[in-house]
Amino acid sequence: MDLYEHQARQLFDRHGIVVPRAEITDSPKEAREIARRLGGRAVVKAQVKTGGRGKAGGVKFAADPAAAELTARQILGMDIKGHTVGTVMLAEPVAVEAEFYVSYVLDRAGGRFLAIASAEGGMDIEEVAATRPEAVARVPVDPAEGVTASKAAEIAEAAGLPARAVDVLVRLWQVLVREDALLVEVNPLVRTTRGQILALDGKVTLDDNAAFRQARWGSETDGYGDPLEAAAAAKGLTYVRLDGEVGIIGNGAGLVMSTLDVVAGCGARPANFLDIGGGASAQVMADGLTVILSDPAVRSVLVNVFGGITACDAVAEGIVRALDTVRLTRPLVVRLDGNNAARGREILDARRHPLVEQATTMDGAARRAADLATAA
Amino acid sequence: MAIYLTQESRVLVQGMTGGEGMRHTRRMLAAGTDVVGGVNPRKAGRTVDFGDRAVPVFGSVAEGIAATGADVSVVFVPPAFVRAAVTEAADAGIGLAVVITEGVPVHDSVAFTAYAAARGTRIIGPNCPGLISPGQSNAGIIPADITKPGRIGLVSKSGTLTYQLMYELRDIGFSTCVGIGGDPVVGTSHIDCLAAFESDPDTELIVLIGEIGGDAEERAAGYIRDHVTKPVVGYIAGFTAPEGRTMGHAGAIVSGSSGTARAKKEALEAVGVRVGGTPTETARLVLAALEGTA
Numbered sequence: 001m002d003l004y005e006h007q008a009r010q011l012f013d014r015h016g017i018v019v020p021r022a023e024i025t026d027s028p029k030e031a032r033e034i035a036r037r038l039g040g041r042a043v044v045k046a047q048v049k050t051g052g053r054g055k056a057g058g059v060k061f062a063a064d065p066a067a068a069e070l071t072a073r074q075i076l077g078m079d080i081k082g083h084t085v086g087t088v089m090l091a092e093p094v095a096v097e098a099e100f101y102v103s104y105v106l107d108r109a110g111g112r113f114l115a116i117a118s119a120e121g122g123m124d125i126e127e128v129a130a131t132r133p134e135a136v137a138r139v140p141v142d143p144a145e146g147v148t149a150s151k152a153a154e155i156a157e158a159a160g161l162p163a164r165a166v167d168v169l170v171r172l173w174q175v176l177v178r179e180d181a182l183l184v185e186v187n188p189l190v191r192t193t194r195g196q197i198l199a200l201d202g203k204v205t206l207d208d209n210a211a212f213r214q215a216r217w218g219s220e221t222d223g224y225g226d227p228l229e230a231a232a233a234a235k236g237l238t239y240v241r242l243d244g245e246v247g248i249i250g251n252g253a254g255l256v257m258s259t260l261d262v263v264a265g266c267g268a269r270p271a272n273f274l275d276i277g278g279g280a281s282a283q284v285m286a287d288g289l290t291v292i293l294s295d296p297a298v299r300s301v302l303v304n305v306f307g308g309i310t311a312c313d314a315v316a317e318g319i320v321r322a323l324d325t326v327r328l329t330r331p332l333v334v335r336l337d338g339n340n341a342a343r344g345r346e347i348l349d350a351r352r353h354p355l356v357e358q359a360t361t362m363d364g365a366a367r368r369a370a371d372l373a374t375a376a
Numbered sequence: 377m378a379i380y381l382t383q384e385s386r387v388l389v390q391g392m393t394g395g396e397g398m399r400h401t402r403r404m405l406a407a408g409t410d411v412v413g414g415v416n417p418r419k420a421g422r423t424v425d426f427g428d429r430a431v432p433v434f435g436s437v438a439e440g441i442a443a444t445g446a447d448v449s450v451v452f453v454p455p456a457f458v459r460a461a462v463t464e465a466a467d468a469g470i471g472l473a474v475v476i477t478e479g480v481p482v483h484d485s486v487a488f489t490a491y492a493a494a495r496g497t498r499i500i501g502p503n504c505p506g507l508i509s510p511g512q513s514n515a516g517i518i519p520a521d522i523t524k525p526g527r528i529g530l531v532s533k534s535g536t537l538t539y540q541l542m543y544e545l546r547d548i549g550f551s552t553c554v555g556i557g558g559d560p561v562v563g564t565s566h567i568d569c570l571a572a573f574e575s576d577p578d579t580e581l582i583v584l585i586g587e588i589g590g591d592a593e594e595r596a597a598g599y600i601r602d603h604v605t606k607p608v609v610g611y612i613a614g615f616t617a618p619e620g621r622t623m624g625h626a627g628a629i630v631s632g633s634s635g636t637a638r639a640k641k642e643a644l645e646a647v648g649v650r651v652g653g654t655p656t657e658t659a660r661l662v663l664a665a666l667e668g669t670a
Contacts, residue, residue: 106482108590108627111489111561143486180481182560209626210481212456238624242616253558253624254534254587257613261637262654264616273617275624278517278535308505308519308539338539339519362540363656 001206002049006089008184008204015175017168017186019199022091028073034090035068042090044071048083051203056080061093094198099188100161101125102169103203104147104176106183107140113176115139115147115169117159121188147173164197165189179217180210228272228295235287237274244269245373247292247301249285251276251310259304262363268370271298278309285318286325293326302369303334304362305344312336312344320351331372332356335365378509378552379529379572379579380472380498381448383408385513388440388470390415390461391452393424393433400452400476400517402426407520409513412444438468450506450515451475458502459484466497474515475501475563482626485561492563499563503626505535505555516555518542524549528662529573531566532585533558533592533625537613537655541583544659548666551579558587558625566596574604581607581665583658584649586640588614589627593640601647607665610644610651611658612637 003011009019023034024047035042046058053059058080062068068090078085101121107114118136120128129136137158141147147155152169156162161169168189176184183205190200206217232239238253242260246268250256253275260270274292276284292301305315315336332355336344348358359365387404391397392414405411405426413432414424420435434440437449449465451458451473458480465473466488473492480502492499500507506516511525518535523542526549532538538555554569556562566584573579582604586593593612600608614623614630615637622629630636641651650665652658 106486106560108560108592109595111563112486143483143490177483180483182482207482209455209479210483213481240621240623242618250536252534252536253628254532254538254585254613255536255540257534257587257617257623257628258537258540258611258655260616261613265653270616273623306536306539306543308536309517337543338522361656363654 001208003204003206004047004049005045005201005203006047008202011175011179011204012199012202015171015178017171017175017199018197020091020094022089024087024089025072026076026087028069028076031072031088031090032065032069035062035065038090038092040064041093042068043093044068044075045089045091046075046078046080046085047087047089048080048085050081050083053080058085094190094200095193096190097193098191100165100190101187102161102165102172102189103183103185103187104141104173110140112143113141115141115155117155117161119160125187146177162191168197168199175204179204180207180214181205182207228291231294232274232291235291237284237288237291238277239291240273241295242270242272244271245297245299246369247271247295247298248304249274249276249288249292249301250304251278251280251306255304255306259302259362259366262366263302263370266367266370268373271295276310280310280314282314282318282321285315286322289319289322290326293328293330298330300330300369300372301332302365303332304365305335306337307339307341309339311340312338313340313347316344316347319356320347323351323353323356328353328355330355333359333365333369333372335359335362377576377578378512379569379576380500380554381507381509381513381515381552383410383512385448385515386410386412386444386446387448387450387513387515388413388415388434388437388444388446389450389452390437390465392416392431393419394452397452398424401431403517403520404514405429407508407514408511409515412446413440415440436468437465437470441468441470447471448515449473451477453477455479455481459488462488462499463491466492466495469495470497472498472500474504474506475499476504476506476516478503480559482559482561485559489561489563500554501557501562503559504557504562505538507552507554509552510550518553518555522546526550527578527580528583529569529576529579529581530554530583530585531556531569531573533587534585534613537585537611540655541585541611541659544655545662548663551576558627560590560627566592567599570596570599570604574606579606581609581662583662584608584610584644586610586612587625587628588617588623588637589625589629589635591634594643597643597647597649600649608649609658609661609665610641610649611655612640612651
């Protein structure tokens with residue numbers, strides 16, 4: 001889960017990385033008050049979970065409280081790369097002498113984390129990395145050792161960072177490990193004209209799999225933006241909403257992704273990704289179908305199950321259960337194979353719902369669901 | 377001959393006495409796996425009756441190995457305990473640990489894969505269906521009755537796509553099918569399996585199943601170009617996945633321009649791998665390659 005900048009700041013602060021004073025708001029009037037509290041001048045920053053805010057006009061300087069209100073009014077509601085700005089953060093301005101870049105990222109190929117650091121931070125770090133890779137140090141971190149003071153000194157030396165950044169590198173590693181983050185980035189890390197080292201902006205991605213041991217995550221983890229995604233999450237389903245018209249349910253992430261692709265190859269667009277997981281019960285199947293049918297964009301539904309651990313008769317019973325509670329107004333194509341498939345097909349045949357039909361292959365089922373959706 | 381797992385493999389199950397552990401131990405035994413023991417420190421000394429086979433429970437992996445000569449462990453413990461379980465297995469000197477558990481924190485996977493590698497223990501997983509050498513042994517949750525022994529080797533990030541391809545190619549059969557898992561950090565890679573299949577005399581053709589996220593498939597393509605002489609047929613899932621959304625597997629995410637299905641498909645095709653557009657087409661490419669007509 002990606003965090004907003006203001007949430008990342010909370011984690012930095014918790015681990016002793018110095019950040020400028022700041023507050024968030026969704027109200028221009030309150031923005032004026034915050035600017036006053038910060039001493040009059042403020043940097044107004046859109047809070048969206050995407051990069052490139054500065055270039056998109058989502059970060060602006062305001063010289064006084066009235067300007068802060070006006071600027072907040074301009075930025076709130078802006079669209080930045082498909083993300084609508086719902087809150088702004090007002091931060092005290094800092095006199096910057098130098099900008100650096102530091103991050104720890106997961107190196108999937110190496111199965112460990114890499115420190116990435118550069119003495120040339122700021123908005124153009126991607127360009128620096130692309131045009132002058134030698135200006136960006138990439139240092140692998142041994143998972144058993146972590147980033148100690150001497151390792152941090154090695155990273156700082158490789159990147160040409162000032163000695164005073166060593167402490168930040170150690171603390172940032174602590175953010176990564178103790179908060180179960182997959183990515184921590186400070187860009188820019190700055191030296192002010194008064195010689196202070198500050199994290200001016202930051203990005204953190206937390207590992208959802210570690211939620212069970214992170215009781216301290218609280219205000220950092222907000223809810224789901226999409227109501228259907230929230231409803232699916234409440235039922236424990238893995239659901240991603242897309243912008244097409246064929247609702248898709250399957251078992252196993254790989255098979256569902258594959259089903260999406262096959263439907264798209266038939267000329268229709270998937271409306272969602274819904275994985276009922278392994279060993280799903282009839283109730284899980286019924287819940288999944290209910291979520292999908294509550295999306296008005298869905299014109300047909302494809303259920304594609306290859307029963308390994310999952311039993312196809314349980315899937316069929318789940319479909320029948322959903323038909324008893326939801327009024328089915330759109331066609332449903334079902335393909336069942338594998339574990340207890342014959343029994344599953346019998347259960348659906350016995351129900352004889354006029355809008356439910358079965359297909360014998362994945363490709364045939366996808367073709368049929370796509371045709372039904374585009375004809376509807 | 378098969379890779380990693382054969383009929384000689386002697387299997388311990390860490391977490392055997394839990395619900396999932398019991399269910400799948402029963403299935404593994406039915407598939408012919410030589411399950412020689414379970415591990416649970418609180419239930420050590422008991423035996424669990426699986427019909428015609430009573431399986432002893434040991435207090436630790438080390439005790440299990442000492443008593444039975446086990447060389448494989450299948451891990452079914454909850455996510456919070458996986459790191460400790462794998463560390464224990466590696467310390468005890470197990471050769472292969474198959475981690476079925478899903479939802480393992482990445483920091484734990486980073487720690488235990490490095491720890492195991494340093495001790496010579498191969499990890500498969502986490503968040504994987506395990507591996508099966510049909511007719512010989514089955515370590516994990518792959519359904520054993522889909523197919524039979526044969527000459528195809530299969531390596532996949534996805535459990536259900538493994539089953540789908542096993543089913544479509546059931547009449548040819550498989551030497552070994554390995555589900556390596558869809559997490560961002562896993563113990564055994566496509567490349568590890570390609571190398572093992574390349575030197576396995578019973579494997580004539582390799583099926584490689586990938587999906588969006590990371591660059592494992594691109595690296596596999598480089599390895600195939602330089603080291604693999606056997607025919608390879610590929611399939612990649614996730615062409616329709618939007619950027620920045622995790623598609624079920626923790627590692628299945630397109631970030632910026634990297635990790636796309638298109639890039640993976642192109643990398644594989646550039647080194648002569650035939651890549652199917654659907655699982656069905658992939659199976660047809662395999663049949664054609666085996667007949668030598670492709």
